[in-house]
Structure formats: C-alpha cells, structure tokens
Amino acid sequence: MTGKLEGRKAVITGAGSGMGRAIAVRFAAEGAAVAALDLDRAAAEATASTIAQAGGSAHAVQVDVxxxxxxxAAIAQSVSALGGIDVLANIAGILDGYAPILDTSEELWDRILGVDLKGVFLVTKAALPAMLEGGGGTIVNMASIAGFVARGGGVAYTSAKHGVIGLTKQMAADYGLQGVRVNAICPGAVETAMTKRILEEGELAVIESINAVPAGRHAQPEEIANLALFLANDESSFVHGAAYVIDGGWTVV
Incomplete structure (x- = not known):
C-alpha cells in the first residue's frame, strides 16, 4: 500500500459487507481513519475489527441510511470519533430482485428508493458541513450500470440508480468550487453474498446476460475498492461529476 489516504478521515456506509467492507478495508490500508457505518452493528464491528487487526484505525457506527x-446521529458520532470528514463513500444499497413494475409494491418501491437514493441524499447532506468546514473533500457514490441501462435491476433499483447519477452530477456542480469532488461508481455484476442470492432467484435471461460479459466473470469487491480509492484520493483531482462504469464490458455488448 502507498498511503494514498494518509491522514484522511473516511466515512463509509454499507461497510459491514460486500463492496462497502472491501472499500473500508482498502481505505484504512491506505492510511485513512475509518468510520464503518452499517445497519447491522455486528457487521460494522467485524469490519472495524478486521481493520484494527491489520494495524489500521476504525470505528463501528450503526445507521439506517x-x-x-x-x-x-451516526454522522455526529463519526465526526466526534474521527475529528472531521475528508472522504465520504455512500455504498449502502439493497436490490429489488429484478422486479418489473407490476410486481413492485409501493412498499418495495419506498424501501429501495429509501436506501439506494434517499440514503445517499441524507448521508451526504449530514456529512457535507463537516467536509466544507475542513476545506473540502471527496464523495464517492455507489450507482450501477442500472443507472444507464435496463436489466441491471428491477424498476425500483434502476430508478434509484439513475437518481444517484443525477444527484452526483448536481452535487459536483454545486460544490466543486468549494473544494468538494463528487463522483459515482457504476458496477455490473459483483460477487457478493447479496448478489448471489439474487442470481439464484433471478430470471434465466438475466443470469445469462450477466455471465456473457466480455470479462467472462463477475467482479470481486476488491476491484470496486480499487476504483473507489482512485476517486477518493488526489490522483483523480480533475475528476468531477463522473459516473465510472466498471462492468467487465456488460454495457458494450
């Protein structure tokens, strides 16, 4: 590791598992003090423990985004523990089982939009004052290829991820001159426990399209963490409002 986030204070939502955990571990390995936020307190504590065992600094915080x-409350606790916020990674998210609109209840719609889009809005709004007070920082939002194309999720998930990309662009325009860079990551299929469950229950056509990507495989969470690290550190200093596709070629075929 090269210390690309040395001395930075990073808040990561969804840090208890999957891509969120991989990003939290990678940021800590690069020198950041991490607040690992998750709805599952035990999972957040497990991530913080993993970081501590590797010699890093982490605090577990429970949150419903x-x-x-x-x-x-979670952001206030994070600021108190870290002494500020330089990096925010909005990674918390849930899937909708590829449900089309006629199979999407109002409850499912509200739940998906509440976590995947409203959650990004709420966490960023709460964290931004601390970032501005510290002179700026970087925000990395988890979108998806479902923010660009159909069949990357169901109607609720696809709508939410389109919204995340729009939110990312608007915030980049609003706060870039104040020292805050905002960008989004748009993965295709990533091998996590959550996506494995969806694939096991998904339509054959969806599964076949995922398995047919040019890369010939799913991404590993650590590969998404590599891109998150780039967007969070100064190597991407001229990148504002971008939505980076990392999908193994899913959207080119």
Whole structure:
C-alpha cells in the first residue's frame, strides 16, 4: 500500500459487507481513519475489527441510511470519533430482485428508493458541513450500470440508480468550487453474498446476460475498492461529476 489516504478521515456506509467492507478495508490500508457505518452493528464491528487487526484505525457506527434522525446521529458520532470528514463513500444499497413494475409494491418501491437514493441524499447532506468546514473533500457514490441501462435491476433499483447519477452530477456542480469532488461508481455484476442470492432467484435471461460479459466473470469487491480509492484520493483531482462504469464490458455488448 502507498498511503494514498494518509491522514484522511473516511466515512463509509454499507461497510459491514460486500463492496462497502472491501472499500473500508482498502481505505484504512491506505492510511485513512475509518468510520464503518452499517445497519447491522455486528457487521460494522467485524469490519472495524478486521481493520484494527491489520494495524489500521476504525470505528463501528450503526445507521439506517433511510432515516434522517439515525443518519444525523451516526454522522455526529463519526465526526466526534474521527475529528472531521475528508472522504465520504455512500455504498449502502439493497436490490429489488429484478422486479418489473407490476410486481413492485409501493412498499418495495419506498424501501429501495429509501436506501439506494434517499440514503445517499441524507448521508451526504449530514456529512457535507463537516467536509466544507475542513476545506473540502471527496464523495464517492455507489450507482450501477442500472443507472444507464435496463436489466441491471428491477424498476425500483434502476430508478434509484439513475437518481444517484443525477444527484452526483448536481452535487459536483454545486460544490466543486468549494473544494468538494463528487463522483459515482457504476458496477455490473459483483460477487457478493447479496448478489448471489439474487442470481439464484433471478430470471434465466438475466443470469445469462450477466455471465456473457466480455470479462467472462463477475467482479470481486476488491476491484470496486480499487476504483473507489482512485476517486477518493488526489490522483483523480480533475475528476468531477463522473459516473465510472466498471462492468467487465456488460454495457458494450
């Protein structure tokens, strides 16, 4: 590791598993003090423990990103523990089982949009004052190829991820001159416990399209963490409002 985030204070949501955990571990290995946020307190603590065992600095914080009061308390706790925020990674997200609109209940719609889009809004709004007070920073939002194309999820997930990309661009325009860079990551299929469950239950056509990507495989969470690290550190200093596709070639075929 090269210390690309040495001395930075990073808040990562969804840090208890999958891509969020991989990003938290990688950021800590690159020198960041990490606040690992997750709905599952035990999972957040497990991530923090993994980081500590490797010699890094981490604090576990429980949060429901879809709830404003919970987010406010979690960000306040993170700022207190870290002494500020330089990097925010909005990684928390849930899937909708590729449900089309006629199979999408109002409850499912609200749940997906609440976590995947409203969660990014709430966490960023809560964290941004601390970032601005510290002179700026970087925000990395987890979008998806479903933010560009159909069949990367169901109607709720696809709508949410389109929204995340729009939110990313607007925030980049609003706060770039104040020292805050905002960008998004748009993965294809990533091998996590959550996506494995969806693939096991998904339509054959969807599964076949995922397996037919030019890369010939799914991404590993650590590969997504590599891109998150680039967007979080100064190597990407001229990157503002971008939505980076990392999909093994899914969207080119």
């Amino acid at each position: 879809s709830n404003g009061a919970s987010v406010g």
